[in-house]
Amino acid sequence: TPRVFSGIQPSGGLTLGNYLGAIKRFVEMQGQGFETIYCMVDLHAITVWQDPEALRHQTRELAAGYIASGIDPDKSVLFNQSQVAEHAQLAWIFNCVARMGWMKRMTQWKDKAGKNQENASLGLFAYPALMAADILLYHATHVPVGEDQKQHLELTRDIAMKFNHDFGVEFFPVTEPVIEGAATRVMSLRDGSKKMSKSDASDASRINMTDDADTIAKKIRKAKTDPDALPSEADGLENRPEARNLVNIYAALAEQSVDAVLADIGGRPFSEFKPMLSDLAVEKLSPISGEMARLMQQPDEIDAILAKGAERARTIGAPILKRTYDIVGMVGA
Ligand code: AQP
Incomplete structure (x- = not known):
C-alpha cells in the first residue's frame, strides 16, 4: 500500500491555514487505500525558540486538533516526532548527503533567518534534511502539504536521489507532493500577499482553530x-x-x-x-x-494515544533506519 506521511509544527496554535492546507487533506486521505502517518514535529518547532511549557501545551493541543478534525488514531499512526529517535538519527545521515548550497537556496530559510543569518540556529538551516528524514524513514510516497512546503519536498527528492546514487542502491523512493484544493495557500487576513501563519505577530491576521x-x-x-x-x-x-x-x-x-x-x-x-x-x-x-x-481536559489520554502511535511508527521506521546504516557501512547495523 502507498504510504502517506505529513507533519505540523507545534510552534503555536493551529490556524485555518494549517487546517485547510494540511489537516483537512490528511483526513481525506485516511482510509482511501493509503497507510497514513501523521506527526507533531516538535524537533522542527525548536529550530526557533520555544518556551518548554508552551511547547508541551502546543504539542498536546495539536494532537487534540488532529483528532478533533477527524484523524482516527486507530486508522492513522499519530505520534510526536521526538518520541521516535530514528527521525533524528536518519536526519544526521541526510545532513551528510545534502549540500550547503541546496540549503542556502531554501526560501523558508531566507525568510525565517532574515537579515541575521549568523545568529539563526544551525537547526533552522538543516530543517529540510530533518523533514526529508521524517518522510523517508517510512519510505512514504505521498506527502500532502500546503504550497509553502513545495520547495522542501523537492529537496527531499534530491536527497533521496543523491543517497541512492552515492551508494548505488534503489533504496529511498522519490516522493510525490500532494498539493491540492482551493486552499493550498491561505493568506493573512490583513495582507493578501503574506501567508497566514501561526507565528505572525498580529493575531488579527489569522483565524485560530x-x-x-x-x-x-x-x-x-x-x-x-x-x-x-x-x-x-x-x-x-x-x-x-x-x-x-x-x-x-x-x-x-x-x-x-x-x-x-x-x-x-x-x-x-x-x-x-x-x-x-x-x-x-x-x-x-x-x-x-x-x-x-x-480532549484537552484529558491530557493523559492524549499522551497515551501518542505513546501508542510512536510504538507503531517505530515498528515501521526502525528497520528502514537499520538498513540505511548498513548501506552506509556502519558496523553493528
Ligand atoms: N497559510 C497556509 N495555507 C495553506 N497551508 C498552510 N500550511 C501552513 N500555513 C498554511 C501548511 O500546514 C502544514 C504545517 O505547517 P508547519 O507547521 O510545518 O509550518 P509552516 O508551514 O511554517 O506553518 P506556519 O503556520 O506558518 O508556522 P510557523 O509560523 O511556525 O512557521 C504544512 O503542510 C503547510 O504547508
Whole structure:
C-alpha cells in the first residue's frame, strides 16, 4: 500500500491555514487505500525558540486538533516526532548527503533567518534534511502539504536521489507532493500577499482553530478587502489578492469549486459576503474547537494515544533506519 506521511509544527496554535492546507487533506486521505502517518514535529518547532511549557501545551493541543478534525488514531499512526529517535538519527545521515548550497537556496530559510543569518540556529538551516528524514524513514510516497512546503519536498527528492546514487542502491523512493484544493495557500487576513501563519505577530491576521464564534466573526469583518463587489467568474479575482483569499477560504470550507461559489455570490458586496463567510466558518470550525477543548481536559489520554502511535511508527521506521546504516557501512547495523 502507498504510504502517506505529513507533519505540523507545534510552534503555536493551529490556524485555518494549517487546517485547510494540511489537516483537512490528511483526513481525506485516511482510509482511501493509503497507510497514513501523521506527526507533531516538535524537533522542527525548536529550530526557533520555544518556551518548554508552551511547547508541551502546543504539542498536546495539536494532537487534540488532529483528532478533533477527524484523524482516527486507530486508522492513522499519530505520534510526536521526538518520541521516535530514528527521525533524528536518519536526519544526521541526510545532513551528510545534502549540500550547503541546496540549503542556502531554501526560501523558508531566507525568510525565517532574515537579515541575521549568523545568529539563526544551525537547526533552522538543516530543517529540510530533518523533514526529508521524517518522510523517508517510512519510505512514504505521498506527502500532502500546503504550497509553502513545495520547495522542501523537492529537496527531499534530491536527497533521496543523491543517497541512492552515492551508494548505488534503489533504496529511498522519490516522493510525490500532494498539493491540492482551493486552499493550498491561505493568506493573512490583513495582507493578501503574506501567508497566514501561526507565528505572525498580529493575531488579527489569522483565524485560530481555538477562536470562538465572536472572534471569528470579528476577524472576518475586519479582514482587508477592496471596495468592489465580488465577480461572477474566477478571472475577476485577478489582482485582487484579498478577495481571492476570502473566496478560496469559502470554497474550501464549503467543499465547492471557486467557480461554483462565484456563480452563487458574484455581484454581492463584501458587506453581504463576509457574514456568509463567518457563518460558514463558525459552522465548520466550532465543532472542532469544542472537541479540542474537551480532549484537552484529558491530557493523559492524549499522551497515551501518542505513546501508542510512536510504538507503531517505530515498528515501521526502525528497520528502514537499520538498513540505511548498513548501506552506509556502519558496523553493528
Ligand atoms: N497559510 C497556509 N495555507 C495553506 N497551508 C498552510 N500550511 C501552513 N500555513 C498554511 C501548511 O500546514 C502544514 C504545517 O505547517 P508547519 O507547521 O510545518 O509550518 P509552516 O508551514 O511554517 O506553518 P506556519 O503556520 O506558518 O508556522 P510557523 O509560523 O511556525 O512557521 C504544512 O503542510 C503547510 O504547508
